[in-house]
Amino acid sequence: MALLELKNVNVRYIMKDKKVHACQHVSLEIEEQDSIGIVGESGSGKSTLASAVLRLLPHRITQVDGEILYNGKDLLKLTKDEMDALRWTDLSIVFQKSMSALSPVHKVGAQMEDVYRVHFPNADKNEIKQRVYDLFKVVNLSDRVYELYPHELSGGMMQRVSIALSLLHNPRLLVLDEATTALDVVTQSQILREIMSLEQNLNVTRIMITHDVSVVASTCKKIAVMYAGRLMESGETKDVLVNPQHPYTQGLLKSFPSFKGAKNDLRGIPGSLPDLSQDIPGCVFAPRCPFATEKCRTVEPELKTINEKGNWKVACHKVGGE
Ligand SMILES: Nc1ncnc2c1ncn2[C@@H]1O[C@H](COP(=O)(O)OP(=O)(O)OP(=O)(O)O)[C@@H](O)[C@H]1O
Numbered sequence: 001m002a003l004l005e006l007k008n009v010n011v012r013y014i015m016k017d018k019k020v021h022a023c024q025h026v027s028l029e030i031e032e033q034d035s036i037g038i039v040g041e042s043g044s045g046k047s048t049l050a051s052a053v054l055r056l057l058p059h060r061i062t063q064v065d066g067e068i069l070y071n072g073k074d075l076l077k078l079t080k081d082e083m084d085a086l087r088w089t090d091l092s093i094v095f096q097k098s099m100s101a102l103s104p105v106h107k108v109g110a111q112m113e114d115v116y117r118v119h120f121p122n123a124d125k126n127e128i129k130q131r132v133y134d135l136f137k138v139v140n141l142s143d144r145v146y147e148l149y150p151h152e153l154s155g156g157m158m159q160r161v162s163i164a165l166s167l168l169h170n171p172r173l174l175v176l177d178e179a180t181t182a183l184d185v186v187t188q189s190q191i192l193r194e195i196m197s198l199e200q201n202l203n204v205t206r207i208m209i210t211h212d213v214s215v216v217a218s219t220c221k222k223i224a225v226m227y228a229g230r231l232m233e234s235g236e237t238k239d240v241l242v243n244p245q246h247p248y249t250q251g252l253l254k255s256f257p258s259f260k261g262a263k264n265d266l267r268g269i270p271g272s273l274p275d276l277s278q279d280i281p282g283c284v285f286a287p288r289c290p291f292a293t294e295k296c297r298t299v300e301p302e303l304k305t306i307n308e309k310g311n312w313k314v315a316c317h318k319v320g321g322e
C-alpha cells in the first residue's frame with residue numbers, strides 16, 4: 001500500500017463571482033521512503049495540492065473532493081482532533097514564508113518546547129533542548145538561537161528554524177514547499193543533504209515543491225509535473241528528466257539550460273496559464289502545445305501508464321501509442 005494515495009482530487013477556490021479550479025482530477029501514489037518533487041510554473045496548483053493534503057486550506061472558501069488516503073485512511077474524512085493527532089508526528093510541512101508560524105513574543109526555544117510537548121506533555125526541558133540542538137546542527141544553526149526571539153533572526157535563519165521545527169517529531173511525511181528556495185545555494189544543498197541522510201535513518205517520505213528542476217534532479221527519486229491544476233507526467237526522476245514524454249515537461253526542461261544544454265532557449269514555453277475559472281475543453285495544455293491536434297482541443301487525455309514497472313504516467317494523446 002502506498003503511504004499517500006491521491007485519488008481524483010479536485011480543489012476549488014470559491015470566489016464571489018467565480019470558482020477557481022486550482023487542482024483537477026489529481027491522482028498520485030507516493031510510496032514509503034519515496035522522495036518526490038512537484039514542479040510546474042507559478043499558479044499550477046502545487047501549493048494548493050500540498051495544503052489540501054495537510055488540510056490547511058481555509059474551508060469556508062475552498063471545496064475539496066476526491067480521496068486523500070494516508071496509510072489507507074482518507075484524511076478528508078478525519079475529524080479535526082484526528083487530523084491534529086497526525087500533525088508533526090506523521091505529517092509536517094514547511095512553507096517558503098514560514099515566519100508567521102512563530103509567535104513574535106516568545107523565544108525560539110520556548111516555542112519549540114511547546115511543539116515538542118504537544119505529543120510528549122511530560123518531556124523535561126533538558127531532553128527537549130538536546131533534541132533541538134541536534135536539529136539545529138542539521139539546519140546549520142548555532143545553539144544560541146534557542147534563546148533568541150524571532151525578530152532577532154534573519155529570514156534565512158527563520159526559515160531554518162521552521163525546517164528544524166518540522167523535523168522535531170520525526171514526521172513520516174515531510175512536505176517542503178519552496179522551503180529552501182530563498183536560502184543561498186550552499187546552505188540549501190547542505191540542508192538537503194542532511195535531510196536526505198535523516199530520511200534514510202528514520203524512514204521519512206518527502207514531497208518537495210520547487211521551481212528548481214535541478215534540485216529535484218539531485219534530491220528526489222520521483223517527479224510529478226503539474227500544469228494548470230492537472231498532473232501532466234509523473235515517474236522516476238531518472239526516466240522523466242532524461243526522456244520527458246509530455247510536451248509540457250519537454251518545454252519546462254528546455255527552460256532549464258543546465259539540463260539539456262540548450263542555452264539559446266530560455267523562453268521556456270510561449271503563452272501563459274489558462275484562466276482556471278473557465279471550463280477548458282480537451283487538454284489544458286493544448287493552446288500552448290506545438291503538437292496539439294483537434295482531438296487535443298476537444299477530448300481531455302487521461303493519465304496513462306507508459307512503462308512496464310507501472311510507475312511512469314503521462315496525460316497526453318500523443319504519448320503511449322494512439
Ligand atoms: N486563497 C486563494 N483564493 C483564490 N485563488 C487562489 C487562492 N490561492 C491560490 N489561488 C489560485 O489557485 C491557483 C493555484 O495556486 P497555487 O498557489 O496552488 O500555485 P503554485 O503552483 O503553488 O504556484 P507558485 O509556484 O507561485 O507557488 C492559482 O490560479 C491561484 O491564483
Ligand code: NI
Pocket residue numbers: 046047048177
Ligand atoms: Ni506555491
